[in-house]
Amino acid sequence: MARGTALRLRGEFREDTAKALAQRLIELGKGAEIFDDALVSRLGPAAGLACRLLVRNGVFVVIVSEHVEPDCECKCIALDPHDTPDFAAEKILDMLAHENLVSIESHDYSPDEEEEIRRRLADIGYIE
Amino acid sequence: MGNRSKRLLVIGLDCATPQFVFGPERFELPNLARLMSEGCWGPMQTCHPPITVPAWAVMMSSKDPGTLGVYGFRNRADYSYNGMTTANAAAIKEPRLWDILSQHGKKSVVLAVPQTYPVKPVNGWLVGGFLTPDTKTAYTYPKSLKTELEREVGEYIIDVKDFRTEDRHGLLKRIYALMENRFAQAEYLIRTRPWDFFMMVEMGVDRLHHAFWRFTDPSHPLFEPDNEFRAVIRDYYQAVDRRIGNLLQHVDEDTAILVVSDHGARAMHGGVCLNEWLMRQGYLVLQETLEGRKRIEDCSIDWSRTRAWGSGGYYGRIFFNVEGREPNGVVPAASYEAFRSKMIEEIEGMKGPDGSLLGNKVYRPQELYANVRGIAPDLFVYFGNLAWRSVGSVGFSDVFTFENDTGPDDADHDFHGIFILRDASARTGKVYPVVNILDIAPTLLDILGVPIPSDMQGRVLQ
Numbered sequence: 001m002a003r004g005t006a007l008r009l010r011g012e013f014r015e016d017t018a019k020a021l022a023q024r025l026i027e028l029g030k031g032a033e034i035f036d037d038a039l040v041s042r043l044g045p046a047a048g049l050a051c052r053l054l055v056r057n058g059v060f061v062v063i064v065s066e067h068v069e070p071d072c073e074c075k076c077i078a079l080d081p082h083d084t085p086d087f088a089a090e091k092i093l094d095m096l097a098h099e100n101l102v103s104i105e106s107h108d109y110s111p112d113e114e115e116e117i118r119r120r121l122a123d124i125g126y127i128e
Numbered sequence: 129m130g131n132r133s134k135r136l137l138v139i140g141l142d143c144a145t146p147q148f149v150f151g152p153e154r155f156e157l158p159n160l161a162r163l164m165s166e167g168c169w170g171p172m173q174t175c176h177p178p179i180t181v182p183a184w185a186v187m188m189s190s191k192d193p194g195t196l197g198v199y200g201f202r203n204r205a206d207y208s209y210n211g212m213t214t215a216n217a218a219a220i221k222e223p224r225l226w227d228i229l230s231q232h233g234k235k236s237v238v239l240a241v242p243q244t245y246p247v248k249p250v251n252g253w254l255v256g257g258f259l260t261p262d263t264k265t266a267y268t269y270p271k272s273l274k275t276e277l278e279r280e281v282g283e284y285i286i287d288v289k290d291f292r293t294e295d296r297h298g299l300l301k302r303i304y305a306l307m308e309n310r311f312a313q314a315e316y317l318i319r320t321r322p323w324d325f326f327m328m329v330e331m332g333v334d335r336l337h338h339a340f341w342r343f344t345d346p347s348h349p350l351f352e353p354d355n356e357f358r359a360v361i362r363d364y365y366q367a368v369d370r371r372i373g374n375l376l377q378h379v380d381e382d383t384a385i386l387v388v389s390d391h392g393a394r395a396m397h398g399g400v401c402l403n404e405w406l407m408r409q410g411y412l413v414l415q416e417t418l419e420g421r422k423r424i425e426d427c428s429i430d431w432s433r434t435r436a437w438g439s440g441g442y443y444g445r446i447f448f449n450v451e452g453r454e455p456n457g458v459v460p461a462a463s464y465e466a467f468r469s470k471m472i473e474e475i476e477g478m479k480g481p482d483g484s485l486l487g488n489k490v491y492r493p494q495e496l497y498a499n500v501r502g503i504a505p506d507l508f509v510y511f512g513n514l515a516w517r518s519v520g521s522v523g524f525s526d527v528f529t530f531e532n533d534t535g536p537d538d539a540d541h542d543f544h545g546i547f548i549l550r551d552a553s554a555r556t557g558k559v560y561p562v563v564n565i566l567d568i569a570p571t572l573l574d575i576l577g578v579p580i581p582s583d584m585q586g587r588v589l590q
Contacts (some may be wrong), residue, residue, distance in 0.1 A: 020270070082233025083251050086270040090249035107246040108218050111260035117214050118202070125290050125338060125537045126179065126201045128423055128440040128520040 011079030020089035031059035133384035138327040143334035145392035159373040167550030170473035171562030183390035188224035190569035190584035194497025204503040239328040307332035343540035399519040402438035421523035431456035440520025444509035
């Protein structure tokens, strides 16, 4: 099973960034859970253990609550206040990709799209 | 230069041409005129080739096309005979302005700038340019922006559909619809996003020139004085000027404003059938007898006897069939340069239909660029210095043609675009004889107080 990891986000827009990051991780086929104050409160003293179990099962745990100490290794990320949450999430994904924890897709034209663009460029006159 | 601006708005008008904005017969464009009087301006010298791709990427990276490894819309992916790929965003490996600004915590809105599809993350919001294949694709960053824009502004009009048509009234409506759609998106984004850098590109000016130039320019061979479309280019420029005026209402005095184009336009006098010429000179040999016109890509070529072939468009590109480089190369590598010099001499000596020199310009990539990356054409050709387009198809009865086999097209590109900058610097009041496209990105970074990467090839405008 692929590894998960625990990430603790710190910064003004950590909750929005966590949502954007979890969404992107899910798009990339990964499991993701956000540990915010509400979830940590519901889990109570078991929250740290829950982190470890999820990570062990390949889930990316994104922690934005200060009221939990995960019972496993956790990367702490200080968010740049100038970044949009989406861009901050992409920077984190880049870091995860660098550590081979995720593989970021590189989208290019399909053969049909390539032909559609070629036809359109010829129609406009840029090419023949 | 000092006196930096807090924000920067770039309004790109693809193909907007100096004669209509700066020249003695310029149109009445009050908003652009105000920016000129409050700022600095001049014609902008674009890159080789003077084409949308690569020009906007050159402008935003301050790297020449050779350094980018992008020589036009379609580039050779390898040395095979048919390995051509479209140069979309994935082809641009150098950072563009918004990439650099993202690294410095500046937020950008990038709207419909060419070569931004497939979209890449930016610290801000991005809508892919006209190389977006379809609105079904994920053409925005972040993805959620697509739904929001379609809900608030309407469907994204990527480009003018059915461009090759004799129905000029319908075409004009579609060009206006493209422009209105782009400015509506811009006005929505400029109001709703906390940006430091905002850039949009309007493609309609380019489409308008190609479709209607003959009706405006008395020097065009097909010009008729009393035609019903005589004023459409002027009217369109004035409509764009009004939309710019609306957009400017959303920015304050601390915002620097650049209105810029990637190249200009000029009358197209006809086409030079490049591959017909190569065949007649004995450089290109087909294995088939032609019955009618045909794209060169669809022809059966005798590569064992072919030394060069070309591709068409607003400029010509010639590729040599070199021994040890192409699969069935016949031009000995040792005589490559001699062969290239001979061909330059022959093309520059080409005479037009009236028997006088056509005035062709031919360039080796190595003399144009600081680096030649990827696979460049062996020669760039500007027929009549861009008064004539390059026709790549074969099956014509002559080397020269006065019709476009893909439909009406009145204009070719020109080397000078427009540059109008209003900022808080000492440049105010200057009229530049010419502004180099490579100088734009460093100047914009300087305006925003962001360090200029040392490998940019331009300099800050003084």
